[in-house]
Amino acid sequence: DAKTTQPTSMDCAEGRAANLPCNHSTISGNEYVYWYRQIHSQGPQYIIHGLKNNETNEMASLIITEDRKSSTLILPHATLRDTAVYYCIVVWNAGNMLTFGGGTRLMVKP
Amino acid sequence: GAVVSQHPSWVICKSGTSVKIECRSLDFQATTMFWYRQFPKQSLMLMATSNEGSKATYEQGVEKDKFLINHASLTLSTLTVTSAHPEDSSFYICSAWGVMGENEQFFGPGTRLTVL
Numbered sequence: 001d002a003k004t005t006q007p008t009s010m011d012c013a014e015g016r017a018a019n020l021p022c023n024h025s026t027i028s029g030n031e032y033v034y035w036y037r038q039i040h041s042q043g044p045q046y047i048i049h050g051l052k053n054n055e056t057n058e059m060a061s062l063i064i065t066e067d068r069k070s071s072t073l074i075l076p077h078a079t080l081r082d083t084a085v086y087y088c089i090v091v092w093n094a095g096n097m098l099t100f101g102g103g104t105r106l107m108v109k110p
Numbered sequence: 111g112a113v114v115s116q117h118p119s120w121v122i123c124k125s126g127t128s129v130k131i132e133c134r135s136l137d138f139q140a141t142t143m144f145w146y147r148q149f150p151k152q153s154l155m156l157m158a159t160s161n162e163g164s165k166a167t168y169e170q171g172v173e174k175d176k177f178l179i180n181h182a183s184l185t186l187s188t189l190t191v192t193s194a195h196p197e198d199s200s201f202y203i204c205s206a207w208g209v210m211g212e213n214e215q216f217f218g219p220g221t222r223l224t225v226l
Binding site for chain 1: 114116141142144146153154155156159201203205207213214215216217218219220222
């Protein structure tokens with residue numbers, strides 16, 4: 001599975017959009033981009049995933065560049081409860097093991 | 111979404127004790143479960159892949175005789191930390207992938223093991 005690169009940490013003001021970038025320049029054509037987050041001392045929580053097209057659900061939006069070498073997770077109106085570590089993972093099959101990198105520690109501030 | 115539970119959520123034990131952690135898929139059948147370990151301020155590290163009815167596949171550096179995994183049914187996998195030592199103190203998390211091929215893995219809430 002392709003490796004991902006994310007910033008170590010980010011801050012966001014409450015109520016503003018949080019844009020979390022992820023680079024996956026070695027992604028192959030059949031690999032998906034998955035986003036999970038982990039709130040302190042809890043198990044990871046699925047957020048969203050995509051292959052080529054942009055995706056949106058009740059939690060977030062996922063914007064994937066046309067060349068698929070990078071993506072951005074958007075939390076449209078961040079709340080204090082969105083403070084967590086966000087992991088971008090590239091995998092070809094959801095049933096495969098997920099390799100977690102360092103993730104981005106998002107701090108939402110009042 | 112589907113629910114994965116773990117039991118216990120927190121265990122404190124003396125050095126040398128064996129500890130069993132259960133991972134259950136509550137509303138779906140999981141052909142594959144994964145066990146992760148997470149040390150403080152670090153990311154999750156995959157320990158092993160557990161397939162129902164077969165032997166687990168361990169990642170490099172993980173002792174299979176130390177961390178016994180049993181996936182005896184489509185809804186239950188267990189991880190037993192044998193003869194636990196303080197360095198085994200960690201946050202253990204399982205995940206499951208559904209037999210119907212859902213496009214996501216579901217994670218349990220984690221089990222915090224503290225070995226004194």
